Amino acid sequence: MPTTTALLEREAELARVAALLDAVQAGSGRLLTIEGEAGAGKTALLEAAASLAGERGMRVLRARGGEFERDFPYGVMRQLFEPLLADESARKELLTGSAGLAAPVFEPANSIQEGNPLAVQHGLYWLAADLAAAAPTVLLVDDAQWADMASLHALAYGGRRFEGLPVLLALTVRSGEPGAHEPPLDELRGEQIAETIEPPPLSTGAAARLIANEIGAEPSDEFAVACRDSTAGNPFLLVELLRALGPDSAGEVSGEGTNRLAEIAAGGISRSILTRLARLGEHSVAVARAVAVLEPNAEARLVGDLCELPPKAVAEACELLIRARLLSDSRPVSFVHPLVREAVLSEVPAPRRGADHALAARLLDREGAAADTVAAHLLLGERQGDEWAVAALRGAATGALARGAPETAVRYLRRALQEPPGKANRPAVSGELGLALLRATDSEGIEVLRTVHAATEDPILRAQLANEIAPSLGLRGGGVEAAALLEESLERIDPGSELGILLRAILLLQVIWGLERVPESVLPQPGEELGDQTFAERVLLAQAATLNALGLGEIALGLALAERSAPNLEAVIADADAGMPHQGTFTAFVLADRGDLASELFEPSLEASRRRGAPLGVSGGHGIRAFSKLLDGELAEAGGDADIAMNILRGVPLQAAVGVWTGGAIRIATSRGDFSAAKAMLADPWGKQAPPTGIPAAVFLCARGELRRATGRHAEARHDYLAASERIACLPLANQEVFPWRIGLAQCEAALGNDERAGELAAEAVALARQAGGVRGIGIALRVSGALCAGPEGVEMLRQAAATLAETRARLEHAHALVELGAALRRANQRKEAREPLREGLEIAHRCGAIPLEERARTELAATGARPRKAVFSGVESLTPSELRVARLAASGRTNREIAQSLTVTEKTIETHMRHVFQKLDLGRRAELAAALNSA
Numbered sequence: 030m031p032t033t034t035a036l037l038e039r040e041a042e043l044a045r046v047a048a049l050l051d052a053v054q055a056g057s058g059r060l061l062t063i064e065g066e067a068g069a070g071k072t073a074l075l076e077a078a079a080s081l082a083g084e085r086g087m088r089v090l091r092a093r094g095g096e097f098e099r100d101f102p103y104g105v106m107r108q109l110f111e112p113l114l115a116d117e118s119a120r121k122e123l124l125t126g127s128a129g130l131a132a133p134v135f136e137p138a139n140s141i142q143e144g145n146p147l148a149v150q151h152g153l154y155w156l157a158a159d160l161a162a163a164a165p166t167v168l169l170v171d172d173a174q175w176a177d178m179a180s181l182h183a184l185a186y187g188g189r190r191f192e193g194l195p196v197l198l199a200l201t202v203r204s205g206e207p208g209a210h211e212p213p214l215d216e217l218r219g220e221q222i223a224e225t226i227e228p229p230p231l232s233t234g235a236a237a238r239l240i241a242n243e244i245g246a247e248p249s250d251e252f253a254v255a256c257r258d259s260t261a262g263n264p265f266l267l268v269e270l271l272r273a274l275g276p277d278s279a280g281e282v283s284g285e286g287t288n289r290l291a292e293i294a295a296g297g298i299s300r301s302i303l304t305r306l307a308r309l310g311e312h313s314v315a316v317a318r319a320v321a322v323l324e325p326n327a328e329a330r331l332v333g334d335l336c337e338l339p340p341k342a343v344a345e346a347c348e349l350l351i352r353a354r355l356l357s358d359s360r361p362v363s364f365v366h367p368l369v370r371e372a373v374l375s376e377v378p379a380p381r382r383g384a385d386h387a388l389a390a391r392l393l394d395r396e397g398a399a400a401d402t403v404a405a406h407l408l409l410g411e412r413q414g415d416e417w418a419v420a421a422l423r424g425a426a427t428g429a430l431a432r433g434a435p436e437t438a439v440r441y442l443r444r445a446l447q448e449p450p451g452k453a454n455r456p457a458v459s460g461e462l463g464l465a466l467l468r469a470t471d472s473e474g475i476e477v478l479r480t481v482h483a484a485t486e487d488p489i490l491r492a493q494l495a496n497e498i499a500p501s502l503g504l505r506g507g508g509v510e511a512a513a514l515l516e517e518s519l520e521r522i523d524p525g526s527e528l529g530i531l532l533r534a535i536l537l538l539q540v541i542w543g544l545e546r547v548p549e550s551v552l553p554q555p556g557e558e559l560g561d562q563t564f565a566e567r568v569l570l571a572q573a574a575t576l577n578a579l580g581l582g583e584i585a586l587g588l589a590l591a592e593r594s595a596p597n598l599e600a601v602i603a604d605a606d607a608g609m610p611h612q613g614t615f616t617a618f619v620l621a622d623r624g625d626l627a628s629e630l631f632e633p634s635l636e637a638s639r640r641r642g643a644p645l646g647v648s649g650g651h652g653i654r655a656f657s658k659l660l661d662g663e664l665a666e667a668g669g670d671a672d673i674a675m676n677i678l679r680g681v682p683l684q685a686a687v688g689v690w691t692g693g694a695i696r697i698a699t700s701r702g703d704f705s706a707a708k709a710m711l712a713d714p715w716g717k718q719a720p721p722t723g724i725p726a727a728v729f730l731c732a733r734g735e736l737r738r739a740t741g742r743h744a745e746a747r748h749d750y751l752a753a754s755e756r757i758a759c760l761p762l763a764n765q766e767v768f769p770w771r772i773g774l775a776q777c778e779a780a781l782g783n784d785e786r787a788g789e790l791a792a793e794a795v796a797l798a799r800q801a802g803g804v805r806g807i808g809i810a811l812r813v814s815g816a817l818c819a820g821p822e823g824v825e826m827l828r829q830a831a832a833t834l835a836e837t838r839a840r841l842e843h844a845h846a847l848v849e850l851g852a853a854l855r856r857a858n859q860r861k862e863a864r865e866p867l868r869e870g871l872e873i874a875h876r877c878g879a880i881p882l883e884e885r886a887r888t889e890l891a892a893t894g895a896r897p898r899k900a901v902f903s904g905v906e907s908l909t910p911s912e913l914r915v916a917r918l919a920a921s922g923r924t925n926r927e928i929a930q931s932l933t934v935t936e937k938t939i940e941t942h943m944r945h946v947f948q949k950l951d952l953g954r955r956a957e958l959a960a961a962l963n964s965a
């Protein structure tokens with residue numbers, strides 16, 4: 030259809046598109062959805078947008094969804110970006126930094142490791158952002174309702190972040206096509222920068238102009254009205270209706286032609302298209318059907334092979350179809366509109382279509398087509414019990430996983446099982462399906478792998494399957510079943526072999542994720558020659574280190590194991606690259622007051638997880654660092670890391686991770702005095718999931734207890750602490766810093782008037798802390814016990830607590846001890862002596878950002894007759910956690926773009942934070958940041 034006719038009465042829409050392009054050129058990202066029924070002129074508007082963007086010198090990238098190409102993983106994204114990545118030098122230049130995470134989309138599937146969906150989406154966003162930084166960029170996607178799901182999720186991910194970038198993402202969407210594509214499209218429609226255009230039907234006057242343009246004669250008013258009414262003003266349908274009248278339609282535009290027009294319209298658009306097609310002869314019908322099956326890969330030779338016609342006959346038929354405006358004049362050949370293709374296919378019986386798609390798959394495979402192109406036809410083809418088809422689908426599934434599209438891999442493997450594979454291959458295909466489901470975070474994968482596991486007698490294969498099933502079960506709260514699977518396998522293989530050691534490590538990991546018992550037989554045994562040279566050995570040592578530091582044994586043993594598990598930086602990075610970052614090792618270092626060792630390893634390990642594209646690794650790295658900063662009293666920075674950890678985990682159905690990081694975030698907010706934020710985190714953090722068990726549950730319950738106690742709800746806090754204690758009965762020396770249930774319960778009992786029980790609990794806490802040997806834990810227990818003990822004995826314990834904690838990195842706990850000491854001295858009427866610890870505690874609390882403790886110290890100081898300094902509301906102390914985190918990264922020399930990439934946020938977000946930092950610190954240059962932060 031000529032563009033001039035397609036754009037009749039579209040002046041308002043074109044003006045809106047032009048305004049959006051102007052906004053993008055000014056640096057403001059926009060999202061546009063053009064919606065309407067088939068034939069409403071959506072594509073014509075998209076083409077007009079491309080033309081207007083080209084006139085402005087903007088970069089224009091195009092793609093189109095296809096009804097039968099919805100299973101090409103990242104097919105639309107590949108259409109958009111591959112023209113820019115055609116040669117190796119361009120690939121190396123563009124796929125750098127965070128954009129490099131998108132490399133799996135564009136590389137041969139057999140040349141890359143398995144991709145992660147979130148990482149690939151993040152990489153594609155940064156690829157678009159980098160292109161936009163070089164030139165304002167327009168991304169056009171026609172027929173987005175048929176785009177593959179991987180691409181739609183990537184577009185939704187990017188769309189949430191395009192604000193502040195010179196990018197226009199414009200989509201056309203056919204209305205009335207409900208399906209799986211709707212959720213990501215709804216996400217895009219819901220963004221603040223999004224707009225929707227719905228082209229209205231043509232008026233009778235516009236219909237008359239279109240009729241005149243199409244057939245070269247002015248229609249009567251009656252004929253124009255009949256045309257408009259018969260097609261409801263749809264431009265494409267109106268033109269098709271005219272073409273159905275035949276070559277002599279110019280003579281029928283008077284009122285007399287309305288009768289035949291009504292007859293054609295009554296038959297529907299499909300019937301009119303098929304009537305036109307039938308006029309062209311049998312060869313044209315056969316070629317049109319072959320094109321309908323093969324599009325968008327309808328090369329003439331393939332069309333001929335599919336419909337069994339010689340090249341000359343195919344060429345002649347294509348010429349007739351192009352003249353009839355059913356096919357476009359292009360290579361490969363394609364229909365002028367999806368409605369034409371739909372009409373052609375509607376006349377082909379389902380068995381014939383299935384047979385044609387099966388043959389098309391073989392023809393395309395013969396031509397060396399991509400595996401996903403072949404597989405897409407096999408999905409639509411007849412099942413034949415063909416091992417070639419099974420192999421092709423498995424190969425395509427491997428490619429889909431490599432590109433970070435596990436949902437597509439699942440479809441391929443389900444279809445492979447339906448073929449079906451031979452008896453010998455069926456367990457392997459089922460196992461691959463189970464793994465793909467797990468990669469797609471679909472818990473059905475656990476059930477599939479359970480079935481394969483039950484049907485397998487080979488002990489090594491059973492152990493390998495248990496190693497795949499157990500982590501997914503454990504993270505979803507199925508630690509008991511995971512442990513049973515692992516223990517059963519360990520009974521049948523050598524526990525000292527590399528696989529055996531790895532299974533022991535995964536079994537210990539179940540305890541950290543919620544198993545409420547410790548299988549002691551799998552711990553490193555005295556005299557066992559465990560080194561640090563293999564991945565499995567280091568992972569086992571790391572889990573054992575974590576459990577001992579958390580309270581299974583002495584802190585010193587946890588530290589020794591942690592040092593063995595991380596012999597050097599290279600090993601830590603290699604293990605994170607392999608999918609097992611040393612988060613437990615870092616925890617053990619921090620709890621042993623060797624946060625200096627942890628801080629050296631945090632960022633390199635995090636960077637490896639980012640590079641691998643592992644959301645759990647990135648979330649866990651930030652979560653562990655948040656906990657470390659919390660325990661060391663750096664609350665602002667802890668809050669920044671906690672925000673990142675929580676944002677990455679949002680919507681992820683993993684009870685263990687959600688329990689731990691939510692608990693840490695609640696404790697940080699409580700310590701900062703942000704009780705409303707802490708309470709908001711209590712609102713159903715698991716959704717429809719069951720709450721976690723064991724250690725994750727105890728972390729969360731202790732955090733909720735801390736919040737309730739801080740807000741005076743002591744009876745409820747008492748219940749939380751008791752519930753936490755039940756979850757970690759397997760940890761005899763439960764670490765007071767991670768699980769403050771005993772000291773918290775003691776404080777609740779005192780507040781509720783149960784002084785004797787409070788004293789018993791506090792004394793138990795001191796004894797257990799001394800048994801565990803952790804200096805920090807001893808200081809904390811002494812502080813609580815001293816605060817609950819009246820008279821000189823209590824004061825002495827508080828002096829010991831303050832002195833003990835002064836030698837550690839636990840600044841916030843040191844501040845608590847100092848304030849408690851000052852308060853006890855003030856109550857003993859030693860006001861002058863009380864002032865110094867109170868002033869010191871006030872200063873440390875202020876620097877930590879612990880507002881409730883700071884206020885208490887100020888009140889106690891006032892009670893001694895001293896005049897405490899006023900609170901500071903400017904300078905470094907006024908920065909939010911996120912602002913401080915960004916400021917520190919900027920001070921280290923990173924650019925805004927590098928900071929945005931490392932924190933997985935937009936560059937605009939970083940710019941906003943930096944603007945606030947400069948305002949609050951009264952700085953004029955970036956070079957002044959380091960000095961301003963260090964002077965705080």
